[in-house]
Amino acid sequence: MTGVPTDSADCAESPDSTAWFEAARFGLFVHFGLYSMAARHEWVRSREAMSQEAYDRYLDRFDPDLFDARQLARAAKESGMRYAVLTAKHHDGFCLFGSALTDYTSVRATGRDLVREFVDAMRAEGLRVGLYYSLLDWHHPDFTIDEHHPLRGTAAEEEPRDMARYRAYMEGQIRELLTGYGKIDTLFFDFTYPEKGPEEWGAEHLLSTVRALQPDILVNDRLGVPGDYVTPEQYQPDRPLERAGERVTWEACHTLNGSWGYDRDNHDYKDPALLVRMLVQSVACGGNLILNVGPTGRGALDPQARATLRAIGDWSALHERSVRGAGPSAHEAPAAGLYTQAGNRLYLHLPVWPLKHLHLPGLAGRVRYAQLLHDGSEILFSELDGTRHEHNNLAPPSQPAGTLTLTLPIARPDVLLPVIELELDGAE
Structure with a gap:
């Protein structure tokens, strides 16, 4: 996923209510893409300074034959989750949807629009639907090379690149996502950092476009301008989050094992009991928890992820009303409670x-x-x-x-x- 999220609060053009989001409390994040085939972290292309030609060996073999959105939706619902977010496009620029603006898509590679499958499956289970869209794009020829780009330190740094053209591309893709798939409940942008901020993204204009296309959508804080909710990542708040003395809506984003994408050799899985405590602590502090899974290169959940979701589901089946629709209490809890x-x-x-x-x-x-x-x-x-x-x-x-x-x-x-x-x- 990301670097450090920016601070944010609700803005004047925000939707009237975040009530459904705060009532849901628990969501599923799904990171899936070409990097899942490498099976060594979603930042593999940047970490290994991989050329586009080298990275395309995954594109040539991409076959998500075990990606079953209906199964994912059932697993999410049975775990007590009430919304889900899919990586429509990650930092590598590969799109899990059909786009008229690029051939670098799952539709071109496999004939499958995985965003469509995901959206339809989640709706069929009664879950709210969210999409993740990376502001970074290491595939686009106009995305300027910076410290995160795989081609940093190469001759590609001398190539002419135009962020204005890239901004137009981003806006076009956001229009495709927000007009081609029905109602989208949340949009998770990722992410602003020192070398690129709101000006590079055209953040104000992009957010205005999002609001015009889907007025009720909730947008996170990572454009670098105020959004509807803040997103602490791999960090668990132990108190309500505030800005200028006012509580803000927030969502803690966590992985099962420290990696967002499938990481075959990473076995540092959090215990299900710890994850449940993290969920409860989020609710006790007025926030949500979104828990990530990274399907394998073929699109299936690995056995540990499946077992973890089942264990959380067993707990949720008996205790869901203590988190869903609940929030902080003014009463002082006893020590360790x-x-x-x-x-x-x-x-x-x-x-x-x-x-x-x-x-x-x-x-x-x-x-x-x-x-x-x-x-x-x-x-x-x-x-x-x-x-x-x-x-x-x-x-x-x-x-x-x-x-x-x-x-x-x-x-x-x-x-x-x-x-x-x-x-x-x-x-x-």
Whole structure:
């Protein structure tokens, strides 16, 4: 994917609401392209300073016979994801859609419009649809050579190149994507960096064009001008994100193993339990999580990715209401716990399982009922008056007045992340 995202906030021309996005909370990112065949990171052409001729060995053999968008859509939905984003064009310039502006496309190579397949499949499963479009293009003859370009340090640096022509090309492709595939819910541009910024992209004009073509679309912050949501990458915020004292809509972008594209020899996969905690922490801090998969060179998910999505799906099937439609809580969570809240339902997520008793400050007299969310089993609770500890009148005071004490089973529930649902007394 990218470098460091730019700061952003909602702008005056933004859509009226990001409500669906913030309610969804969890999305799927799919990075797929020619680099998937190299199987050593999506930046392989830049990292290895590969010529176009050398890189085209992948184009000549590109055959995504196992790319099944319907299967991807089902996997996303079963994992609890409610939107999905596909790399329509990555930094190498190869397009997964049919374009009248270039032959460097999956349609020309294979006869398949993978964006069309993806969009149709996601819609059929009721998921919102997003497209990723790289502002970089190492294939286009007018994209000027910079520090990221594979041809840096070669004679190609002396060739005449015209970013104005490249900007016209980008705008033309954005028009194709936003007029040829029906409603697109999100557009993920990638990315602004020191050598190229808003002026090089014609960012204001490009964003205005996007708004004119699809007024309800949500656009991220990586054009270098304000968008609708900010995109911390491979970084997990531990508090709500703000700009000028106002909270902003955000989405943490994470990989399964540190690589966005398929990386055969990278086995640094995050544990599913960690990924679930990251999702919950995002929601607890008012954000979303979009989790990436990089299909193999033939277009299939590798076994570890499939197993990870299944494990997350097993957790989501029992706990989804603690994240989908939920958000931050004004209540202070206990140490090592995370709160999310939806209306009068407060969800306590427990990465570390306590020994029998769990003290919740400030909730005495405010909870009607408590249960483990995965099986609906009741959790008993009591209130402390601040003068004694339960079951031991000789013990010194250990908790302040207003503390609610839950009595938990000794055995930790056999789920990735246990959740206790607290029904609060009255709407909050």
